[in-house]
Every structure is written in structure tokens, then in C-alpha cells.
Amino acid sequence: SSGNPPPWQIPKKEPPPPPYIPPPPQNPQNPPPYRPPPPQIPQQPRPPPQQNPQNPPPWQIPFKEPPPPPYIPPPPQNPQQPRPPPRPLPPGKQVPPFPQVSNDYFPQKPKVPQTPKVPPTLPPAQSCDVEKSVRVPCGTTGISGAHCESIKCCFDGNQCYFGKAVTVQCTRDAQFIVVVAKDITLPHLDLQTTSLAAGGPGCSYVDSNSAFAIYQFPVTACGTTFMEEPGVIIYENRMTSSYQVGVGPRGSITRDSHFDFLFQCRYIGTDVETVIVEILPLQNLPLPVSAMGPINVVMRLANGRCLTKGCNELDVAYTSFYTEADYPVTKVLRDPVYVEVQLLKKTDPMLVLTLGRCWVTTSPFPHTFPQWDILIDGCPYRDDNYLSSLVPVSANSGLDFPSHYRRFVFKMFTFVGSSVKDQKGMDPLHEKLYIHCSTAVCVSGQFVSCEPACHRTRRDVEAEDQTTNEPKTVVSSGPLIMTAPEQLTA
Numbered sequence: 368s369s370g371n372p373p374p375w376q377i378p379k380k381e382p383p384p385p386p387y388i389p390p391p392p393q394n395p396q397n398p399p400p401y402r403p404p405p406p407q408i409p410q411q412p413r414p415p416p417q418q419n420p421q422n423p424p425p426w427q428i429p430f431k432e433p434p435p436p437p438y439i440p441p442p443p444q445n446p447q448q449p450r451p452p453p454r455p456l457p458p459g460k461q462v463p464p465f466p467q468v469s470n471d472y473f474p475q476k477p478k479v480p481q482t483p484k485v486p487p488t489l490p491p492a493q494s495c496d497v498e499k500s501v502r503v504p505c506g507t508t509g510i511s512g513a514h515c516e517s518i519k520c521c522f523d524g525n526q527c528y529f530g531k532a533v534t535v536q537c538t539r540d541a542q543f544i545v546v547v548a549k550d551i552t553l554p555h556l557d558l559q560t561t562s563l564a565a566g567g568p569g570c571s572y573v574d575s576n577s578a579f580a581i582y583q584f585p586v587t588a589c590g591t592t593f594m595e596e597p598g599v600i601i602y603e604n605r606m607t608s609s610y611q612v613g614v615g616p617r618g619s620i621t622r623d624s625h626f627d628f629l630f631q632c633r634y635i636g637t638d639v640e641t642v643i644v645e646i647l648p649l650q651n652l653p654l655p656v657s658a659m660g661p662i663n664v665v666m667r668l669a670n671g672r673c674l675t676k677g678c679n680e681l682d683v684a685y686t687s688f689y690t691e692a693d694y695p696v697t698k699v700l701r702d703p704v705y706v707e708v709q710l711l712k713k714t715d716p717m718l719v720l721t722l723g724r725c726w727v728t729t730s731p732f733p734h735t736f737p738q739w740d741i742l743i744d745g746c747p748y749r750d751d752n753y754l755s756s757l758v759p760v761s762a763n764s765g766l767d768f769p770s771h772y773r774r775f776v777f778k779m780f781t782f783v784g785s786s787v788k789d790q791k792g793m794d795p796l797h798e799k800l801y802i803h804c805s806t807a808v809c810v811s812g813q814f815v816s817c818e819p820a821c822h823r824t825r826r827d828v829e830a831e832d833q834t835t836n837e838p839k840t841v842v843s844s845g846p847l848i849m850t851a852p853e854q855l856t857a
Contacts, residue, residue, distance in 0.1 A: 565590025745819030
């Protein structure tokens, strides 16, 4: 019994091993203090980005460099670290790297100042191919080539002269000098129709020849307006050209060029600056769908051109035609427009396609206004100063059924109507044009003529009236656009 108590005392000695247990848990608490050094390790990779700012323009390239090493994830973490700037502020060692990161943002800023490259404008285009007989001298005698070009003139090595353009010069004694060339528009500008904003003594051209008109007047005369900006005095005037308008029962048109532009003289201290503001309204219009009549009649526009000297354009005009991809077709005023109307899916040689009225609108819908007549009863509209022409389709034209075709030519024009600038309705409208023709089928016979009565007797007209009571259909073309040629200024 006395031997049993000692074993009870032995377990009391067992507690010494537990004291060994507390030290190990204290050891795992010690490794956490070692965790701060690992965060210092990611701070060490930061020096490589310090090399990146050395190449400011391609600052994105250093980000592509990390892919080769397996440490790809750390670089993306670096951009996340700069997001919290307050953390690096306390450690002084971290302060230098962060301003270097900010340097990466600075290269983006120089991209913004690169945009000012837009302001410089290209010099106005002009042609110096002027015949010596109509050249207008520019500048003083003995002027150098560099000085000649600086005042927007042409120099051939010996002479300084005005080019085929509108040249504006502002003199130090407060004078406008404006030289206008007739070649600035197509059709050529009628120099007799140009005028300044206001008339009066000294406001018409002071000299002219067959190719140029010269204006010279004080900057305070002829309707010049005065404006003032800080340190700048501006004198502004406008030159326009008049044009002939044809007035019809359903609309008005013109085939003359319309010239309109603003020009300024700016006096800045002792310097003089010339500014030209050209007004040239152009519109790019969408392609519409051509209309097809119930008797299967189609209208096409021909575009054949002469390729040899002495060729007659009318003979080759109908050898090729515009396709749907070519519309809208662009034409200059007074350009010939070659039109062909064809009867489809008919093989009877006794059938003759006839045209009643052909007209032009600004809409694909034939009954809209304004309208301008091209043909009336199949004949050229006689109230047009530029008569259209009928083009005969002969038996030797190479066509299977020549009587199934009708052809005519008219000169390109533009409608005139009211606009914001001209409420009286005399402003050229730069709109698309559509050609429409009412058509019918006539059966030719021994005593029947299906040809239009343009130059025939009354008896022939009565005979035709008895044979044209066939149902008619209207066929339309794709759009035409009056393209204003580039006006040259200097």
C-alpha cells in the first residue's frame, strides 16, 4: 500500500512535459513577425519597373517584358499597388518609386499637345498654267520667287503673275486687292456677273481681260463690315456672281455657275493677315431605287466617251451605261446627260416605244414639285434656253429591235428655290435630280406614224393622236447630282 502512493506522485511529475508544449505554440507566433519581410520582397521587384520609365514613349512595352519570366502575376500586382498612394507615403524608401510610376502617366500627356498639329491648313490649290497673253503681273518689278509665292502668286523664273484662282491681298495702306479668274468654276465664270456685297463708285472691277477681273478698293468701302477682337481689327467682304434663271410652269432652274465666298483682312498691330472663307455647299446623297413600269420599260444613263481624236461623242455615248453601283451619277452644270429608254421582253418588230412627257424632279416620286420639262409630246421643251436633242436609233445601230428604244440628250442643270440665304426663291438648290418619262407602245402601220410631231404638219399630228391612246406608264432614272467643281482660291 505504501508502494501505491508513489505512483500517484509520479503523475504529478508528468506536468513537466506540458511546459514544453507552450513553447512550440509560441514558436508559430514568432513566424508571423517574419511575414513583414516577404512584403519587402515585392518591394524589391519594384526596381525593375524603375527601368521601365526610362523608356517613356513605349511605357506599355515593359508590361509585355514580364511575360517571359514566370513572375507574370507580380507585375500586374504592381499596378494595383500604385492605386493606394497613401501606403507608400509613410515609408520613405517607397516614395521614390511612386513618383517614377507617375512618370508613366506623363508620357500620355504629350499625346494631347500633339493634337495642335491640326490647325495648320494646307495652302489653297491653284494652277499656274496661264497663257502669257492674259497674265496679270503680281507684285513689284524684280520681285523674287520666294516673295512671289509668299503673296500667293505664280513665278516662272522671270515673271510673277496671278494664277487660275481667286487671289486676295491686303495692303498696309488698307486696300483690298482681289483678282478673280474665270477658270475657278465649271462652266467657266462669267466675269461680268461678279460683284461685291455693295455697289457704288469704285466697287466694280478696275481692270479685266478675257481670263481675269481685278478689284481694288479701300477696306472701309463696298459694303465691307468691321469687326474688332482683342488686338485685331477685321474687315470682311463678300463677292458673289449672278446667274440666269429659267422659269417654267412647275419650277425654276439654272445652268450657270454660282460663285460665293467671303474674304477678310486682319490687321494685327503692324502685321496684315488675309483670310478667305469659301462657301461651297455639297451634299452626298444616298442611292435610291429606280422605278419600273408595268409594261417593263427601263431607263438608263449612258456614259460612253471618245478615246480617239476627232471622235464624235454622240456616236459613242450609248456604247456603255452606268450601273446601279455608279449611282448617284455626278455631273457638272451644262454637262450632257445621255438618256435611253428601252422596252423590255417584247420581240414584235412592229411595236414602237413612244415618249410623251419627260421631266426632272428632286424626288424619286414623279409627281412631286418642283419640276422641269425636258420633252413634251416626245419633242424638246421649247421654253428651255438649252434645247434637249432627240437621238435617232437607226436600223444599223446593231440592236435587235431599234424601235424598242428612245434616246435623248439634255444639259445638266440645278433647281432654283427658296433657302435660308434667299427667301425670295432664287438660290441654287444642290439636290439630287431624277428623270421621269411617260411611255406608251404604238403599233406602226402603213398609214400610222409613231414618231413625235416635232417638225410635221397638222395632218400627221392628227394621225398620231388617233394611235396614241394606249395606256401609259412612267419610268424613272436613278439620281443625278450636280457636283460643284473645286473653286480655286489663293
